[in-house]
Amino acid sequence: MKKVFVISALITFLMAFTLPQQKQKIVFFGDSITQAGVKPGGYITVLGDLLKQKNIQDELIGAGIGGNKVYDLYLRMEDDVLAKNPTTVVIWVGVNDVWHKKTSGTGTDANKFEGFYNALIKKLQAKNIKVLICTPAAIGEKTDYTNELDGDLNKYAAMIREIAKKNNVALIDLRKAFLDYNLANNPENKDRNILTTDGVHLNDKGNQLVAEQMLKALYK
Amino acid sequence: MKKVFVISALITFLMAFTLPQQKQKIVFFGDSITQAGVKPGGYITVLGDLLKQKNIQDELIGAGIGGNKVYDLYLRMEDDVLAKNPTTVVIWVGVNDVWHKKTSGTGTDANKFEGFYNALIKKLQAKNIKVLICTPAAIGEKTDYTNELDGDLNKYAAMIREIAKKNNVALIDLRKAFLDYNLANNPENKDRNILTTDGVHLNDKGNQLVAEQMLKALYK
């Protein structure tokens, strides 16, 4: 009897080190930036490559749709996220909520942005899904606060930092990461072509930076 | 055998006239216009009085919140509508979806308006709730199509008429009713004070007209 127990314990002990942990199923939930993330070179693809190098076999699923604002995520969450039974969801939204105010008069009021964001998180947490949320990275890469929408985007980024705190979810502060990178690498104060192709959508360096930020937050 | 059948049929026939039908529980789901509808003189209050005169004992519940757009209704539908177990829901929304484009850059894109509206109806129909939907009545009462937002409001009203058809729900065409009334009663082409106090919110005549339109649609 004793022998059996010892061997069994030994096996369990060894398995903990050699067998894979429960595989995570991570859904990336967002807008056009995330829609592009699953393409070759996209941030989700890059992150997948980083995971392979580390022998992590988690499943990464893109759920980005161009033009999406926070309430669009809410509308399609059941079909596009919950139906996939994820263990983890990374939400990255906010650029269109600010940008569309200017381009089509259909942005999102700050208080409603907050209301929908909280509702998203609550629905996910109610299913025991781990949630991480991101600040919007950039609409324009200038570093002297003259990108036209900097003020409003900073305001929404600040809201998201608060939402993370209040809901006790991890924050991936892409806005800070992008600004820090640009302060170091954009001496000519250009509005694009540092981490983005057009001020918003990621170029290769941008995809690399986002993948690294995600890796750090998901596997710390 | 035959006798029993005749008596049974007779009882059924009498019951149809003498026994109360199942009481309806009607939720009015909308924006500030509906929020004001439950006040003294409001359209829901007026409708309640009309029902009393007809000895109808249906329950009328106001669920309007100022500033609401179609997606705000979607966000609070479970708490404010489904939780009340209504038999019937009247949706009246759209003014803010158009108006806020101009006043704060936070209106609702046409295709997203349609998407959320369809989602609202589907969720209610899935619970076997009877749905009626209204066109937005007015933003300005001028009859020569010079109210600043007439074009866009007509466009959204046309969308709602299509949504009613496609989803097979009853339509209460308040926009048509308001225009017809103004064509007959607003010879000076005023922008308010015919059916509204400010071009949007109802005065006494407006509350009366809406109550009558609702009565006709709910009890035809």
Place this chain on the structure above:
Amino acid sequence: MKKVFVISALITFLMAFTLPQQKQKIVFFGDSITQAGVKPGGYITVLGDLLKQKNIQDELIGAGIGGNKVYDLYLRMEDDVLAKNPTTVVIWVGVNDVWHKKTSGTGTDANKFEGFYNALIKKLQAKNIKVLICTPAAIGEKTDYTNELDGDLNKYAAMIREIAKKNNVALIDLRKAFLDYNLANNPENKDRNILTTDGVHLNDKGNQLVAEQMLKALYK
């Protein structure tokens, strides 16, 4: 003495019929629609052809710049109009004043539109230049008042009609002409391709219609 007088009077009388009247120099002052008007097939070119058929030798000068609003005309009037010593100026502006509210948040307030328009006319009239003004033709060609900007465009067209009256200048009511034409020729309620290529800019039929309207107003 008497004889001389009679002969002189006779000559004068004959000259009135046989000698050319003073040649008009007409500047067409406007936005992208007028900028395209001088191209082959453009409304100014078409009007020039109509004049040649009638043996009228007036000079037609295009002074349209894409994106112009009423205050842009005011800023460049000295260089682009007065410097050319015209006898006649046709002003056609208004589409961008309305449209840019939606597309970039930089349209023109109604009261300021009126103020600049009056200032334009006064400066031209002070130089004894004959002025004709046009209503904006269309932003969308649907006939059921569901073009998104119909309300505001109708409001600005109504203002221009008033401005014409108050300043005693001729009106070329292109908005009315376009609506009448569409009511007769656009049974499918299309938003373009009747008189325009995109709801705003003229196709061949549109250029023909505008040229005819201008001809009628300039040579009645």
Place this chain on the structure above:
Amino acid sequence: MKKVFVISALITFLMAFTLPQQKQKIVFFGDSITQAGVKPGGYITVLGDLLKQKNIQDELIGAGIGGNKVYDLYLRMEDDVLAKNPTTVVIWVGVNDVWHKKTSGTGTDANKFEGFYNALIKKLQAKNIKVLICTPAAIGEKTDYTNELDGDLNKYAAMIREIAKKNNVALIDLRKAFLDYNLANNPENKDRNILTTDGVHLNDKGNQLVAEQMLKALYK
């Protein structure tokens, strides 16, 4: 000969200190902030008091009208500025050009802002009038770049600094002065009540600060 020269030089030297210089006539040309500037406690009034203390007898004239954008200044410059034969004009405009994009869709495009501003300066300089121009101070006083319109306002302030350089006119950098003051005196990151009552219009401290900035620029 020599004696005469010495005496003449002496007189000239003494006159420089004892005779009054030519009195300046300074027009302050702007929007609602300048309209309030002539009221008791307003920045022009405060500046006038400072001048009295220094025994400077220049004439200060307010020419501010609420809601004015750069093109409104251009429209009324002849009547409200040139007609007064000023020696000096201080232009302070820009808040509404940015703000009205959001509140009514009628702000001013950046390139047109620049065009009208240059035209203003050229017209004044053509009359040998000394010109000073100001950056817009604030729409919100927060110091962490989360005032909603910070980005666009910074962009327009940067344009004005360039305009000053290119036209060789003095710059009064109120935006910088306000930000510096707030960085030192607004530790709670409030959006108003430091130098303004509402984020835009000046309180007593704001009027004092602006008067001092104007004094320094006008009398250096």
